[in-house]
Amino acid sequence: MVDRTKDQSAASATIEDAPTRQGLPNDADPSLTDALAVAKALDVDPNVGLSSAEAARRLERFGPNELAGAPPVPKWKKFLAQFKDPLVYLLLAATVISVIAWFIEKANAVPGAEGGEALPFDAIVIVLILIVNAVLGYIQEAKAEAAVEALAGMTAPTTSVLRDGKVVRINTTDVVPGDIIVLAEGDSVSADGRLITAASLRIAEASLTGESVPVSKKPDTLREAKALGDRTNMIFNGTSVTQGTGRAVVTGTGMATQVGKIAGMLSATEDEQTPLQKEMDYVSKILGIAVVIIAVVVLAALAFLEGFNDIHDVIDSLLLAVSLAVAAVPEGLAAILTVVLALGVQRMAAHNAIVKKLHSVETLGSASVICSDKTGTLTRNEMTVERIVTPSGEVHLTGTGYTPEGKMTAADGSPLSGDPSLKAEALATLAAGTIANDGDLREENGRWEVVGDPTEVSLIVAARKTGAMKGYGQFTRVAEVPFTSERKRMSVIAKDATEGGKLTVFAKGAPDVLLSYCSRIAVGGHVRPLTEGDRQTILATVERLSGEAYRTLGEAYRPLGTANLSEVDGVRANAAGQVADIAEQADAIETDLIWNGMVGIIDPPRTEVRDSVAEAHRAGIRAVMITGDHPLTAARIASDLGIIEKGGKALTGDQLDALGDDRAAFDKATSEVSVYARVAPEHKLKIVESLQRQGNIVAMTGDGVNDAPAVKTADIGVAMGITGTEVTKQSAKMILADDNFSTIVAAVREGRVIFDNIRKFLRYLLSSNVGEVFTVFFGVVLAGFLGITQPESTGVTVPLLATQLLWINLLTDAAPALAMGVDPQTEDVMNRRPRRITDRVIDASMWGDIIFIGIIMAAVTLIGMDMHLAGGLFTDRSVDALGHEAQMTEARTMGFTILVFAQLFNALASRSHLQSVFVGLFSNKWLWGAIGLSVALQLVVIYVPFLNTAFGTTPLSPLAWLECIGLAAFVLVASELRKCVLRAMAGR
Template structure:
């Protein structure tokens, strides 16, 4: 982020002074700034951003790389080697520590930058008045003197004084108070702290209800939030559960290694008869061989790569740990509108007392009932529809304005605001909205729209076909209810529109007084087609064992119809309304959610989302919950993965969520879960790959010790270090980029408690792949020794006839381990599927990693400087040919193991499961 200019520009401003004086001091007006003036002020004041304080310095990050458990293990090995005078080995180990620290430091910084870069995908937005028109800009471009347009759900991006209107504001960021407070342009407080001034709003707070305009008096570090940020001294990054698991494993490896080394020194001296120097060499090699140096940085990098790939797919994940959580998600609770559907509302039918009307048709436009409906749709609306500007507002309200305009109604914003006297915002609990509007004679009228079941009980009359008013009889109410159900069963969204003439010229003081004795004008049926790609995404979810539950504020029949069209429900679902859910006990809800029933929660409130999320999490499920409104934020925070809408969602919802969908598309959730599973799989793959090298690294030391020194050390500590550092890391990184295995989305979700490092993985790595690679490496060692005329116990030290043969033999061990490592890399690419099914050469990064590994091995074996440093010797073509089958033997053995596993699993699935005695299918709860 760019730092704000330090100098305080101009004289200090008192934001609580009379509004005329404040406008003068800010050189602003109620009509906002021009674009040119705003740009000049941006240069002078700097961007509207907070300077990051207390961020971990690069020195501290680098120091951490020298103190994690695996690094401490290497320090112990270096100290042990130095204590007994093996200086070259001690120096080499220190060099390895330095290289590992530099690599890990670079990867952690890369991961941190990957998460920070996501801010570019979701820049905070603000609506300001520029050049006399409302303009949507990035919040960083807001300057003092700008006029902010604030609406429900907006995150306020600067300190400002209200010019008109009143809003409810959540000040918890500043004051810690969770209850919203009312702020109004009409309130004037003098001599109170700024945070208590009722005409001021502040950066970082959120508008929870209402609309207002405000003039900005402070931005960036000069805001109240900026002053708080300036006091911050330290910011710590939370460790993800995966990183915590791996760190615990690292400590366990370190502890086991130290205990083994400490136990083997006396064993080697007393049992095998080794000298103290050889025993220490053995202990140092044992410590080094047990250290998976690349484990921590490679995991961090894999998570960061996963985050970036998800961002490219349209899912912005706000923290690394969410990637692993996505892989275990087993329940998705999704909205309908905009997530499952295109959120492109279109009014298809308007039903009034005169019948059904198509607003796009010319016939019937002179109908007085349609004219009253059109007037109500235009008045009880907060959207903006203008030719010169992009349409702004909720898709439902925009569709109503389009229909009203088609019916000949004037839908201009200025006229609507001029005649509006009172606004009662849409209430997600009441499921309705209303306004009090004056006509040109000053007569007041209430206009209301909302869910039919919420609005109809408030109606006592209906506008008749003859233009008169008639009572809304029980029979007529039943007819209207049947019509609503019939339209909803077609997947159409239903709204009722009503009005009431007020006898006086004073607007009602509260909502209850306004929304009573209404006259029904008509029903509006709107179409919002399902997204084309959602059906396939739902199919993948079902195949992956992921349950999809629809939680919507829409009519139950509409939601059920859409759910059926896209395959979420495959039979007749149980539709639970918000009222029915409220009457359920916790036990009843738990039983309902635990059953196999297909569920649709309709006319649900945000509080219902929170309750459902709690119940599912209490049952052990990993829950992804979608939401877009201010009131959805508690449920988004409570879910394991809160998913906010990037287009239609509010700033508050996006901040509360773990993941933001840039395209508001359900299919993106499925893609994110698939990517999360793939990243988690790849982490396991390279953990298996890294651990598989422990056995071949330790085996030469054990052969040396158990033979009592009769067999010379098959691999020197220096060569072991070269193998660990030089040849292992790049293939491990390549495995982190592996494509998804076939059948990835046909597996059930992993359990929340499942560890990333499991016993079968360790057995495969240490006792299968590792043992095969160790046998091959030792076979090459003895092949060269015996070919050179060596017999058990023959001396091989410097100056002896067999010394060059011994150097070739250790080099053969080194290269044999490299060849086995290549086979291990190909084997680790898949856990169950055959390598042919994913493509032998499909991972090009792995091929480049292997090419680099072989080139480095060639340098180590054939360059004279490396030969003198590491004790290697040039291998003959015959020796190289001897190692040629090694990769194929390691990979082929694992391919056979996987084939046997698939065959066993196929037989298990094919075996018929006999029903248990007395078992009956569970009844569906209704």
């Protein structure tokens, strides 16, 4: 037994060192050690794998199989980060200025005289509101991080391992040293390991070694130590399987892998800002520059016209500049954006669309083309063999789905009893397809579970229905030439125990492809040469079945007449009789085959997809089918689903190839054709690139490893959650948990709703803040006309205090804006053309809304103040016994309250650019709750005595309340009138 007390200290070694060996002696290099010896050293049986209990112990000892990330940021640092903002710095400067002004005022006060504030309330309120804003921002960001972490858990990669004698799928983080990894085409390699078996195994290692060509892997022991790229019997974390199958024993996990060593040398990268965040930074910057310019102009004008007589004038002027800055920028905008996106992504995940990155939501709403595979996405993925066609005739097979219950009947439905040759040929056809098969069918808790490709499993189901394998159970597989999308066929060499171990080749594949490798045909229990007439009959049957939406698979076989592969004609072997990788010798194996027959497999369309296709078309989104199936099958399914009209044609991969490098011709074809059949993965990539050249935002589905380039290139790469390979899932921006086309359309709809809601609260926030800026600016510029002055003093009299503006932003930037972010979808969300990705989030029409509402908001606020001041433009209220200061406090309270209520009315008006506020007025209960909360908090500020002092407010009379609500409601009235005019101009 080896010593297992070593830890992962070797992870700090250089890349050139031998691989880190968790649980292996330090001097043991797995690539130079026999695979079975490595497994023995790691105390694991390669045929059984680790036990669950032992795996748990090793996981606790070695830790999770993940790369070490940056240390978590402490909560106190995240909280302090909320203050890292230029606006906050301005407010802190205002606090310092306010405290200095208070000290000066106290120092100049006459002893024994009343006057002045006991405490610097302005400074205290600014600090408190900054803290409240920071707390809200911290909470919102924490919720967004939790949402992203939850999504990361949903998209966590998995690995097939051998545990307790069974192949199971586990989270990659749970892989431990000694695990037996089971590799298949499309898998991502999750740890470093020593190969035990391999069949045509090729692994892409460019991410680790830079080698662009996939490396052929074999379990043979190396004779000398080699560089990483030449260790052909080793697998490495972070690479991917491009072909073949294999098994390996894990020798290193986490930071003890080769990629872990590289990761240890890299510094953490910063999260990239989303396009929305970048645009919001741009908008904030523009607003900030505008405010600075306005402040400089106002201060210069005041200095020129009135001059600064004392320190108080200077302080008041600086506070004015700060007030303008406070009014201009909505402090919580970035946090709200993140939370709204995170909430939307969570809603998508609940409906089986797992979006990996928040910013992908923005792209989803702009999708103009959805390119989808057929099988499983547009159809049910319940492949069922219904037809079996042999040289003697055709039989039908009853039963649907994967439950192995059904029987063979004649073509007319009558019992199959009068033609034993036809029955025997049908059984032989099903048997050949079952032996040349990588799928499996298991019964778990009364339910049949599919393992592998559904098309392959359908053959196993059919064979079990008919008992086809009763005469073939003596065959065991000894070698395989695997299926690839380029070959469109697979072959298995099996040993017959009843015939002295003699070998037979069983093959299946696309009938037109497999037929070209056949020279004989089995008819009525005899084998004869395959004639040209036979070929034409078979191909005509393929056309007929394809026209009936059947997927056809041909089956063939060839007895090799020997028990030794090295004796087969054309098979290469060394002097010792050892045969080289048989998967590389297809030319010798797949020749002179005997045609058995073919099966017709049906995969019915999903009933809900037709409605989803129609919805996509209404939304201006084009649905495109890209499949490897026969053109007639593809066209039939596409027409049934409404993707194309009845009688529409499919374009094949060969026809695309015939276009050559003529981009114009290729683009013309892709602009007109919506169904592609018999295409290879490289065609998918060309189709996506062509559609993008035409200005489309393309969503592309994929499941196989060869789909990954097209999925990654697409604007919205969509991986299949059930059938998709790990490589494809990592390349995609979205994963379909149910592999359903309707889920893509639903995700696009949700993306549009999220984007609409973002525009709603941006319209609301920016128009409200512009209203605050206009209130302060025009309140100072027009102070003489409006009576906003302090007769006993000189200098600037701001219409609203900085603390009041901060309070307004606190009310409006939080609850109402977040509530608008979850506004229900409008009826027309899928009845309009997709948004172009180049369109600005805040376009000219929205800026029109923002400026218009901002002006109205400022006007009603200043009018309300004017009505309570002496020397006003609209009224000239005499100064009562309380004096000018009390009158100014009352006027500010009026303006303060009008502005709050005007913004709450604006929240209702901003839900649409054109639609009346009364359409769906009460559909968003969260918004009404937020409005109610804001009203309650405003009442507290006005009627709680100590808050009167802090915010410079005074209780209002019932008549004043009527004036406040009436003036504030004019924002809603003006918005409705503007919408009526815009609707009339738009002809609605």
